[in-house]
Amino acid sequence: MGHFAIVAGQIFNGFSVGSILLLIALGLALSFGLMNVINMAHGEMLMVGGYLSYLACKIVHGPMSLLFAFLFAFVGSALLGALLEVTIIRWLYGRPLDTLLATWGVSLILQQGARSLFGPIGVEVVAPAWLDGAVSFNHGFLAGLSMPYVRIFIIVVTVVVLGLLTLFIARTRWGLYLRAVHQDREMAQALGVNTKLVDLLVFSVGTGVAGLAGAALALIAPVTPTVGQNYIVYAFLVVIVGGLGSLFGTTLAALFVGLISSAVQMFTSVSLADVFLLVLVIVFIQFRPRGIIFARSRNMKEA
Amino acid sequence: MNKWIKVACDAALLLALALAPYYLSSYHLSLLGRFLALAILSLGISITWGRAGILSLGQGVFWGLGAYVLAMHLKLAALAPGDMPDFMMWSGLDHLPAWWNIFRNPFVALAGVILVPTITAGAMAWLVFNRRVSGVYFALLTQALALVFSTLLISEQAYTGGFNGLTDFNTILGHEIIDPGFQRAIYWITLVALAVAFVFCRWVLNTGFGKVLIAIRDGESRVRFLGYSPAAYKTLAFALAGALAGVSGSLYILHAGVISPAMVGVVPSIEMVIAVAVGGRSSLTGVVLGTLLVNFGKDAISSAIPELWQFVMGALFILIVTALPKGLVSLPNLVLRFKALVFKPSAPHALEGPNV
Numbered sequence: 001m002g003h004f005a006i007v008a009g010q011i012f013n014g015f016s017v018g019s020i021l022l023l024i025a026l027g028l029a030l031s032f033g034l035m036n037v038i039n040m041a042h043g044e045m046l047m048v049g050g051y052l053s054y055l056a057c058k059i060v061h062g063p064m065s066l067l068f069a070f071l072f073a074f075v076g077s078a079l080l081g082a083l084l085e086v087t088i089i090r091w092l093y094g095r096p097l098d099t100l101l102a103t104w105g106v107s108l109i110l111q112q113g114a115r116s117l118f119g120p121i122g123v124e125v126v127a128p129a130w131l132d133g134a135v136s137f138n139h140g141f142l143a144g145l146s147m148p149y150v151r152i153f154i155i156v157v158t159v160v161v162l163g164l165l166t167l168f169i170a171r172t173r174w175g176l177y178l179r180a181v182h183q184d185r186e187m188a189q190a191l192g193v194n195t196k197l198v199d200l201l202v203f204s205v206g207t208g209v210a211g212l213a214g215a216a217l218a219l220i221a222p223v224t225p226t227v228g229q230n231y232i233v234y235a236f237l238v239v240i241v242g243g244l245g246s247l248f249g250t251t252l253a254a255l256f257v258g259l260i261s262s263a264v265q266m267f268t269s270v271s272l273a274d275v276f277l278l279v280l281v282i283v284f285i286q287f288r289p290r291g292i293i294f295a296r297s298r299n300m301k302e303a
Numbered sequence: 304m305n306k307w308i309k310v311a312c313d314a315a316l317l318l319a320l321a322l323a324p325y326y327l328s329s330y331h332l333s334l335l336g337r338f339l340a341l342a343i344l345s346l347g348i349s350i351t352w353g354r355a356g357i358l359s360l361g362q363g364v365f366w367g368l369g370a371y372v373l374a375m376h377l378k379l380a381a382l383a384p385g386d387m388p389d390f391m392m393w394s395g396l397d398h399l400p401a402w403w404n405i406f407r408n409p410f411v412a413l414a415g416v417i418l419v420p421t422i423t424a425g426a427m428a429w430l431v432f433n434r435r436v437s438g439v440y441f442a443l444l445t446q447a448l449a450l451v452f453s454t455l456l457i458s459e460q461a462y463t464g465g466f467n468g469l470t471d472f473n474t475i476l477g478h479e480i481i482d483p484g485f486q487r488a489i490y491w492i493t494l495v496a497l498a499v500a501f502v503f504c505r506w507v508l509n510t511g512f513g514k515v516l517i518a519i520r521d522g523e524s525r526v527r528f529l530g531y532s533p534a535a536y537k538t539l540a541f542a543l544a545g546a547l548a549g550v551s552g553s554l555y556i557l558h559a560g561v562i563s564p565a566m567v568g569v570v571p572s573i574e575m576v577i578a579v580a581v582g583g584r585s586s587l588t589g590v591v592l593g594t595l596l597v598n599f600g601k602d603a604i605s606s607a608i609p610e611l612w613q614f615v616m617g618a619l620f621i622l623i624v625t626a627l628p629k630g631l632v633s634l635p636n637l638v639l640r641f642k643a644l645v646f647k648p649s650a651p652h653a654l655e656g657p658n659v
Contacts, residue, residue, distance in 0.1 A: 032439070088621060097358045097439065097442065100442060112614055233443075233447050233450045237443075239443070270458070271457070272455075274454055275451050289435055
C-alpha cells in the first residue's frame with residue numbers, strides 16, 4: 001500500500017465518521033440555534049434508531065428491508081423526540097442549563113431501559129447482500145485502497161438528508177417559518193407564526209435524523225445501550241465549532257472533526273487524538289468564539 | 304431567636320458528625336467519610352453553578368487530579384527508593400518518570416493536590432471565558448474534558464495504572480492506613496476540612512467578590528458595562544472550585560483506598576452535579592446535605608436492586624430540575640408559602656425569602 005493510498009483511505013474514513021457526526025449534530029445545532037435547548041438525550045435517539053432498525057429487519061426481510069428500517073428508525077425517533085419536547089423541554093425554555101440536566105436524566109432512563117429490554121451486549125443488524133463488498137483499487141497510485149459499499153452508502157444517505165433539509169428550509173412554507181423564528185421569535189409570533197409548532201417540528205425532525213444516523217451506524221457496528229455516549233460528545237464539539245443554526249457551518253465542522261481525528265490517528269493513538277481534538281477546539285474558539293458561521297446580531301441575549 | 308435555633312442546629316449536627324466513629328460501623332463510617340469528602344467538591348459547584356451560573360460537567364477531572372496526585376505519593380511511599388510501582392514494570396518502563404518522582408516528597412504532594420487542579424481549572428476557564436464563550440458551550444467543553452481525561456488515563460497504562468487505576472495504599476507519613484485508629488483520624492481530618500471549607504466559602508460569598516458573582520449570573524453584560532471583567536471573576540471562581548475538588552478527591556481516596564478512571568469520567572462528573580441540584584444549588588448547607596442524601600441513597604438502592612439506580616437517578620434529575628430548581632432546601636419555604644396562600648390569601652408573598 002502506497003502513501004497515497006493510506007492518506008486517501010484516512011480521508012475516506014474521515015468523511016465516513018464526519019457524515020455520521022453530521023447526522024447527529026444537525027438536530028442538535030438546529031434545536032440549539034432555534035430554541036436555545038441542548039438535548040443530552042440526543043445520543044440516545046441514535047441508540048433508539050439503531051434498535052428500531054434492528055427490530056425492523058426482524059420483521060421485514062428481503063432487499064428492501066433496509067429502506068423500511070431507515071423509515072422506521074426515522075419515524076420512531078421523531079415521535080420519541082416529539083414526546084420529549086411536549087413533556088419536558090417545552091417547560092424549560094429560557095433555562096438552557098436546566099434543559100441540559102433534565103435531558104441527561106432522560107438519557108439515563110433510556111439507556112437503562114435499553115439495557116433491560118435488549119441486554120447489555122449489542123445487537124447486530126446484518127447489512128443486505130447488495131451492500132457487501134467494496135470499491136477496491138488494485139493498480140495505479142491508489143493501489144490497496146478499499147472503500148466498503150456500506151460506508152459509501154452512509155455518506156450518500158447523509159448527502160441526501162442534507163439536501164432534503166436544505167430544500168425544506170429554503171423552499172417550503174414551514175422552512176420560512178423556521179427561518180423567521182430563528183431571526184426574531186417575538187416578531188414571528190406577532191405576525192401569526194405558531195412558534196410552538198415550529199419548535200416541535202424542528203425538534204422532532206432533529207431527533208428523527210439522529211435516529212436515521214443510528215440506523216446507518218447499525219450497519220457497521222453493533223447497537224449497544226451506550227452507543228449514543230460514544231458519539232454525543234463529538235457531536236457537541238461539532239456544534240461548538242459549527243456555530244448556531246447554520247447547516248453549512250455544521251457540515252463544515254463535522255467534516256473538520258471527522259477528518260482531524262482520523263488524520264491524527266495516523267500518527268498517534270485514538271485517545272491522544274481525542275486530546276488533540278479538544279485542544280484544537282479550544283484553540284479554535286480563541287479565534288472564532290461563535291463558530292465558523294454565525295448570524296451577526298445586536299441582540300445582547302446572554303446564552 | 305430564630306438565629307439561635309439555627310446555631311444550635313448547626314452545633315448539634317456538627318457534634319453528631321464528630322462523634323460518628325463511636326456509634327457507626329466501620330463500613331458506614333467509611334461511607335460517611337467518603338461522602339463528607341465529596342461534599343467539599345459540592346461546595347465548589349455551589350459557588351460556580353449556584354452563584355456564578357457556570358455549569359461544569361467536568362468536575363470529576365479536577366477531583367481526579369487531586370486524587371491521582373495523592374495516590375502517586377502513596378504508591379511511592381510504600382516503595383523503597385529506586386523501586387517502581389508494579390504496573391510500570393509490567394508495562395515495560397525501565398525507570399520512574401520524573402513527574403512521578405517529585406511527588407515522593409509529602410509536601411510537594413500536598414501542594415500538588417491543591418495546585419494541579421487549581422491551575423488546570425483556571426487555565427481552562429480563562430481560555431474559554433476570555434473569549435466570552437460561556438453557558439452551554441462551557442458545559443459541553445468541560446464534558447469533553449472529562450471524556451478526554453478518562454480515556455487518556457485508561458490508554459496511558461504505563462504511567463497511570465490504566466483501567467484498574469491506582470490502589471493498594473499502605474502508609475501515609477509513616478502511619479498504617481488500614482489501622483482502625485488511623486481510619487478514625489482520617490475521618491476527623493475530613494470533617495475538619497469540610498468545616499473549614501464551608502466557613503471559607505460562606506465568607507467568600509459574603510465578600511464583594513461573591514456579590515459580583517451573583518451579578519454575573521443575573522446579567523453578565525451589565526456587569527461588563529459597569530467596568531468589571533466577568534472573565535477574571537469567573538476564572539477565579541472556577542479555580543477555587545478546582546482547588547476544593549482536588550482536596551475532596553485526595554481525602555476521598557484515603558477512605559476508598561482506590562482511584563480509577565471509572566470514578567472520574569463523564570458519568571461521575573454529572574452525578575456530582577445531581578447531588579448539588581437535589582440539595583439546592585445556591586445554598587451551601589443544601590449542597591452538603593444533598594451530597595450525603597444522594598450518595599447514601601445511591602448506596603442503598605444500588606446494593607439492593609442494581610438496575611433500579613439509573614432509573615431513580617434519571618427520574619430524580621428530571622423532577623428536581625423541572626419542578627424544584629432550588630433543590631430540597633427550598634421545600635420548607637415552599638410549604639410556608641403554600642400555607643400562607645391557603646390561610647391568608649391577602650398576603651401571599653409575605654414569607655418569600657431573599658432571592659439567592
